């Protein structure tokens with residue numbers, strides 16, 4: 001009896017002690033944070049840009065604005081062919097040039113005759129924007145719009161009467177075509193143009209000529225979930241080049257109050273972002289699958305091949321940005337066979353290289369450990385890096401900004417890629433990290449890197465090893481990692 005009482009007393013005391021034990025709290029957020037819509041944006045990773053207008057038929061890159069709407073005459077237009085192709089290769093959406101610099105509108109826009117309504121397309125009754133928006137919906141893709149601020153057709157461009165016209169066009173696109181996921185504001189402003197017959201050079205200062213603040217406000221009012229892209233964000237920024245890469249380091253933060261669309265000389269800043277930036281404004285990498293943005297038959301043999309596309313993927317998505325790949329339809333109004341073949345080749349290559357995640361190999365019972373875990377709590381343990389759940393993570397105590405994770409693969413494997421993801425909901429933190437591989441009873445350095453962000457794919461010289469060690473060497477605050485994959 002006495003013995004039983006003693007056991008019960010011990011149990012009660014330990015239960016009491018356990019309940020008194022302080023709950024280990026998650027780290028506090030650091031720096032600017034992504035909004036829910038920006039988090040959704042990060043998950044898109046790759047999507048298509050579609051440049052299509054009179055230029056497709058005049059073989060130009062920049063229409064002057066004097067093109068007859070009659071030239072716009074795709075013989076076999078099929079937006080579903082675009083959407084189906086994109087869906088098959090894992091692209092998440094499409095952004096269409098509803099109006100490029102030439103001012104020709106792909107929808108029957110009000111207050112202008114310069115549109116599809118005066119073209120032979122569907123006998124002047126067609127609406128390319130509608131057909132593309134519907135095709136996207138059918139194939140589960142998001143739809144976004146590019147509306148060139150520069151308009152080489154419109155007589156009032158460069159004068160006072162343009163702002164309302166542009167804002168009206170924006171309202172048509174935002175109100176008639178269902179959900180608009182992203183609005184793309186181009187920073188290009190070349191100067192000369194047709195301008196209703198004036199045929200002259202009109203220079204504007206982008207910062208003050210376009211009413212950016214009220215245009216942004218208009219989008220927020222009409223379509224609060226639409227993300228706004230420009231050189232200056234506010235939601236997504238340009239990556240500073242059209243060559244298909246974002247820089248290293250790549251910070252998702254930048255001070256957008258110092259930027260405006262159409263600025264020059266800030267390419268480097270856009271390419272890298274800034275660690276102490278005051279806004280979350282990640283970079284989007286826009287690049288064309290062909291040398292030009294519009295279709296030219298003469299470039300049919302210059303379509304980027306799967307290996308080139310894969311490299312761009314690694315240098316955009318693999319560096320924590322999104323990839324906006326332009327695929328220009330031809331004069332039939334279809335994606336060209338060569339472009340489709342290249343896209344499918346890229347998909348196959350990516351799927352094969354990332355087919356087998358060595359860090360998730362259950363048969364081998366991989367083992368993961370960390371030099372430090374926040375409060376020694378299970379909810380913050382390194383195992384969270386391997387559980388396929390982006391909401392769970394490994395993190396350390398607040399005082400720790402350098403720590404290592406070791407992944408024991410339990411057998412020799414050849415490793416080529418290491419994929420890491422930060423838990424960006426609590427801010428981008430990691431400044432530098434290194435990777436080592438276990439060989440001949442010692443750790444061999446195999447990579448020395450900077451930022452991680454939403455996703456980082458580190459390309460290694462293939463190395464045969466049984467253990468990988470990731471050392472976070474500096475961070476803005478305690479590191480928080482949500483995912484680790486090894487290929």
Ligand code: FUL
Nearest residue numbers: 061062186187188286293
């Ligand atoms: C540039 C434009 O001038 C090109 O024609 C193209 O639209 C590209 C995406 O942006 O600024």
